[in-house]
Amino acid sequence: MNILGIESSCDETSVAIISNEYLTANLISSQDFHSKYGGVVPELSSRAHLQIVIPLVKDALKKSGLNLNDIDVICSTAGPGLIGALLVGLTFAKGLSFSLKKPFVAVNHIEGHLYSGFLMEDKPEFPFLGIVVSGGHTLLLLVESFTKIKKLGSTVDDAAGEAFDKVAKMLGLGYPGGPNIQKAAAEGNPEKIKFPIAELKEPYNFSFSGLKTSVLRYIQNNFDGSKNIPEQDLNDIAASFQNAVVRALSRNTVRALNNFEVNSISLAGGVAANKAIQEEMTKVAAKFNKKIVIPRAEFCGDNAAMIAFRGLKLFEAGYTSNLSYSPFPGLSKKHFV
Numbered sequence: 001m002n003i004l005g006i007e008s009s010c011d012e013t014s015v016a017i018i019s020n021e022y023l024t025a026n027l028i029s030s031q032d033f034h035s036k037y038g039g040v041v042p043e044l045s046s047r048a049h050l051q052i053v054i055p056l057v058k059d060a061l062k063k064s065g066l067n068l069n070d071i072d073v074i075c076s077t078a079g080p081g082l083i084g085a086l087l088v089g090l091t092f093a094k095g096l097s098f099s100l101k102k103p104f105v106a107v108n109h110i111e112g113h114l115y116s117g118f119l120m121e122d123k124p125e126f127p128f129l130g131i132v133v134s135g136g137h138t139l140l141l142l143v144e145s146f147t148k149i150k151k152l153g154s155t156v157d158d159a160a161g162e163a164f165d166k167v168a169k170m171l172g173l174g175y176p177g178g179p180n181i182q183k184a185a186a187e188g189n190p191e192k193i194k195f196p197i198a199e200l201k202e203p204y205n206f207s208f209s210g211l212k213t214s215v216l217r218y219i220q221n222n223f224d225g226s227k228n229i230p231e232q233d234l235n236d237i238a239a240s241f242q243n244a245v246v247r248a249l250s251r252n253t254v255r256a257l258n259n260f261e262v263n264s265i266s267l268a269g270g271v272a273a274n275k276a277i278q279e280e281m282t283k284v285a286a287k288f289n290k291k292i293v294i295p296r297a298e299f300c301g302d303n304a305a306m307i308a309f310r311g312l313k314l315f316e317a318g319y320t321s322n323l324s325y326s327p328f329p330g331l332s333k334k335h336f337v
């Protein structure tokens with residue numbers, strides 16, 4: 001069975017093929033040009049997806065030694081994401097499904113991230129604690145199966161990745177912020193500034209907007225604009241901010257591990273590529289004697305391999321989507337219990 005996956009929710013166009021359970025192609029085209037605008041420009045993103053999606057499908061087929069007619073199921077991200085960007089991949093996938101007379105499966109992007117650990121050789125084991133940290137979401141989930149997900153907590157304001165991006169902007173580090181903060185933080189002292197992490201009524205929820213504001217206040221109170229922060233101070237701010245995100249994620253993870261019996265932990269999403277977060281989560285897992293799965297970088301950021309995999313599991317569970325399926329900007333409730 002050959003599964004074609006298409007991802008176009010934000011600034012990566014990606015096409016993947018899973019052929020008889022093996023990932024034979026995972027091509028990712030990143031729209032780097034957004035960096036000069038300091039963030040993703042939705043309309044430019046849609047146009048870039050439109051230009052690249054067909055060449056990527058052709059390359060993925062070639063790389064997998066397949067023809068279009070060999071594809072059995074077509075999957076595409078349906079949301080959440082930028083509506084215009086989503087429309088490109090989704091409409092293309094539906095068109096292919098119609099012309100090839102093959103089933104179409106709409107995939108929730110967050111569910112794609114959530115199960116991306118299964119793309120690794122050493123896979124998560126159910127039930128697992130899923131931590132999805134991306135540019136748009138921060139979720140703590142109890143995952144019992146491919147169709148049973150219980151939400152324990154989420155961010156009440158900014159997502160973890162969003163906080164990284166905004167703080168990077170304050171520090172003049174450019175977009176995307178996560179990797180740049182990580183680089184600066186590697187040269188800084190994480191204990192230098194004790195940035196606060198929010199304590200909420202709901203024990204598994206997160207809030208990063210107060211942290212973001214305290215970084216802003218610190219910069220305003222101590223420096224005359226972001227351009228005038230000496231390099232070592234900038235590195236210390238980056239390291240101390242990153243440390244606060246690490247503490248928030250690890251605090252809620254520990255709470256969940258104290259209260260729920262799981263067999264493994266799976267960290268996923270673009271922010272899961274962060275080395276400090278990976279190290280802390282690996283320590284937490286070891287303390288609780290749990291296996292932890294962190295996808296390799298290619299599968300942390302947006303990619304179609306995770307969409308093809310999620311689509312395959314949905315298809316195996318009996319789900320297909322009809323061709324009137326519309327993109328949705330928010331989180332689907334379908335598999336959440």
Ligand code: KG4
Binds near residue numbers: 134161
């Ligand atoms: O999952 P993703 O590629 O896209 C969304 O679904 O949002 O996540 C993108 C986010 C961005 O906010 C980016 O700054 C962040 O992931 N990110 C990182 C790192 N690499 C990417 N954040 C912290 N450390 C990193 N190394």
Ligand code: ZN
Binds near residue numbers: 134269301
């Ligand atoms: Zn994503």
